[in-house]
Amino acid sequence: MDRLSVTTPFGRRPMSLALVRGQIRSSGIKAGKTVDKWKVLRDVCEARTLLGVQDRALAVLNALLSFYPQGELAEGNDLVVFPSNAQLTHRANGIAGSTLRRCLAALVEAGLVSRKDSPNGKRYARKDGEGGIEEAYGFDLAPLLARSEELAGLAQEVAAERRRFLIAKERVSLCRRDVRKLITAAIEEGASGDWGHAEDMFVALIARIPRRPSLKDLLAIADEMTLLHEEVVNMLDDNAISENMASNDGLSEQHIQNSNPESFNELEPSSEKEQDEKPRAKSGAKPKGVQPFPLEMVLRACPEIKPFGPDGVVSSWRDLMMAAVTVRSMLAVSPSAYEEACEVMGPATAASVVACMYERSGHINSPGGYLRDLTNRARRGEFSLGPMLMALLRGAPTSNLASAS
Template identity: 65%
Template structure:
């Protein structure tokens, strides 16, 4: 392979150290290495944006590869192609000359090809007496062979990122549909709740989706939209359970009233000693843990607590819980109050509750008493962190947290 020496560009094109490194790298290709040229072209196409190329750049690369007679790029083969600009224009379907030259330069800058210029800048091949190419001047395709593994890896990452982006967009579309229809159903069927305010939150979230969103945009809005959906479902579920419990209580009360008094007297013990019963301790209600919210959403809502994390930052749920312990002590919340909150709400949600209290500390007279009140309400299924977090996210000056 005729790539063992460094050649400088013809004319006014400058020589750079990057160009030197690329030419040296082509001389260090592993012996016997080969790659199917159209496979590496597909990888380069997938990695186009990462390489700083445009669609016309790929058209020019496709044309250059078409001038290489074999299907495989091999380390021991002659990898310099030498088509004229006129021939390249034909194979790029009439691309303008200035456009062709610009994209040839882009391919060189991206490190996919190297110019091997002759003394006069012309592209040609010199053959020996046996008719074999002895030396050629034009465009060296060796860098494509040298970087084949790198291009394949970049292409895989690009495909994976594109797939993840598509899934995130689909999830956001489904979540938006769910929220919109749940709100409409609640309003049309007269469910209790401030559905106009919830609808306003939904409209504000939807309006923040850019025309051309990035993965970060989609992820952040999806986290908040999923949080809103969970809050709506929890509210509707709480109402359904409340209606069921009220109906069931009325049914039981009616059943007791219709029962015969003597039958109740027979079933009711006259004393614990007569029945041999032991005094029973009141059992703790079977509390369903509150659902942990995405950490990114929590940190957006509770920005102050990050200052109390390890090293002055919070990067994980463990960091948030460590910060909550510091804040708990600072706010004067007793260890027992915080421990009870952890048992009822779960340690993650207890930490979130402390973060919310910190955000509104100037409005809360007794943080410890307030946390105990939240814990009791959570134990009865009457408290959800969703409205608090959404209120803090909106940062509209109002607060769902009130001093006790």
Template identity: 55%
Template sequence: METGNISTPFGRRSVSLAEIRRQRAVSESKAAERSVDKWKVLRDASAAMTLLGIHSNSVAVLDALISFYPESEFRPDAQLIVFPSNMQLSLRAHGMPNSTMRRHLALLVDAGLIIRKDSANGKRYARKDKSGSVESAFGFDLSPLLVRAGELATMAQEVMAERAALRRAKESLTICRRDVRKLITAALEEEAPGNWSLIEGTYLALVQRIPRSPTVTEVRELLEEMRMLKEEALNLLEDNENDANPSINHAPIEQHIQNSKTESFFEFEPRSGKERGGNLSDNIEPQRSQLKSFPLGLVLRACPEICDYGPNGAIASWRDLMSAAVVVRSMMGVSPSAYQDACEIMGAENAAVAVACILERNNMINSAGGYLRNLTHRCEIGEFSIGPMLMALLNARSDGQRRAG
């Protein structure tokens, strides 16, 4: 085995067995490598720096080192050791401090991109023969860049391919997000039948899961879930169209919820078949009044206290809100039957919103259970809407913040 090309660092710096193996690999394969453009190798190393475990400042130091090599190509038969002083190297590294420069030189050595060739006293210099040719040099050996040129090019291609895949996945996710958001908005504005509040809660939960710096795998998983949600929304709209078309579906036509162009956002929904004073013993089952659904964000702004009872102290979806409402219901002493009646008359989501509103005003309500039963009865006869209750809480909170400011 050739031992002349194996070098250890000067002073207290230690050498690892991995560095010895890399030096041996460079020594054994150097003669077999062809010439390569030094700046192309630098570009490949820069593109693959995340895989190499180096940083942008490390690339800046490597750029400075390569600039001291006089030729444009790394050749197997050339002297690939550069020996700049710390001052010269710092100047070409855009004035990088010596402490920072030493740290990144160590990173380049650990990454196997350069090898230290230290002299007996640790100085960097070259000794020339009588003809002026460099006989021996001590400094930084750039031979690993020549040996690993093909490997670095492959790594750079992999990184670029992954970046392209990530960019395409992000674009697809953005488009799918836009489609789902606009489908939900259109359905809510036009009061399309269906549990659109639950779909919106699922959408918001998916959006909140998007990391600040996601990987390709994370984006693709979220994209798949978002596409499933989009398909679910489209299927629900298609089912509603089929139900509304007598030529397709001959089932009895249910009461149609008409979106009037009134200025009031909290308009009552049409009355159910049960009128005030009606006989509950009739064979015709009374239909419960349908309340409008409100955005989850609006509910949480008006009723922030219920967030403390959600999973992990937060509410990210309608499912979380309904789970928190069950906890709060028990805490406030509301009987299960009272809450069940509210769910049947108002709907599970609106019943949860009602509980959240009662929690906000709990210090002013003597009996939370009796209050909820009263709201349920008023809803059943068409005299109650959650909208004014929410807006009253929202306005009170806004007034309190203005006075505090």
């Protein structure tokens, strides 16, 4: 590397170590490296928020590149352009002189171009006897060539972040529409359930959406909206089951009334043993399996369980179940209590419940008794994982989880 390639600015403009590092990096470009100058500009435009560059500065950078005659920036070529302020103003859509100077300083500060000032601070080129440029003073475009891979990576990162933002926004919009219409239909058709409370939760969630939400804001709202959607669907499902049972009871009663009275005794149990066995079979039947929520949502609500997965990572439901076994022993929950929870709730949901308990373990006096109580409620069909996750996502204390579930 030619140490003389590190230069200082003319006049009162200060020198900084960042400018020195940028010039050293630009002088160490790999031999033979080339890059399309307009592709680099597109990458810079895409990554402008990460680079801290405004739109007007990008217009000035576009003007500077237009003064470079070749379509590609290449190592070994003189990458210095030397337009006057008047020429730059013309190609930058008539930008004001003071704004032009600020934009040039911003491009230098961002490490996208560097200054190569002449002894008197003017921009010009000295030509040799054959008319070729021997030495040029102005703005060096070498940093764009040196950082081309980095700029491309930043552009891809911004594009991926924008895609995640759009997906989260779509998720919130779709879930918001579904919940709104489901609650409205339930209220208008007189479905049983606490729809006033569901309406209040929905309105509160909508009110929390900022005017300009970030990705983090959208993900949090999407998680809580998904949980509310799940609760609304469960309430409608319970309502449908109740109506179906009422309908079946009506049909059974009609069947009995229309049957031959002489055959009534055939419907009675033949012994007291059968009479005792029927209620036990009904109470001991397994409830409908509770489907687990997305693993990502569970981990967002319960991040403390992640280090107990294999190799300190929880990346699948199997990992979460293995971590739950470890955490279960730390909470002093007996194996029988956890096995019963797995049998009634399902292994994934039981592991999620243990993760929720560990997240707020300091607020639970008897984790074993707490888990058995939740298991009994699940057996009766009175437990849902959604409110527990929602309470944790909102930062509510675990003492409220039992009432929420």
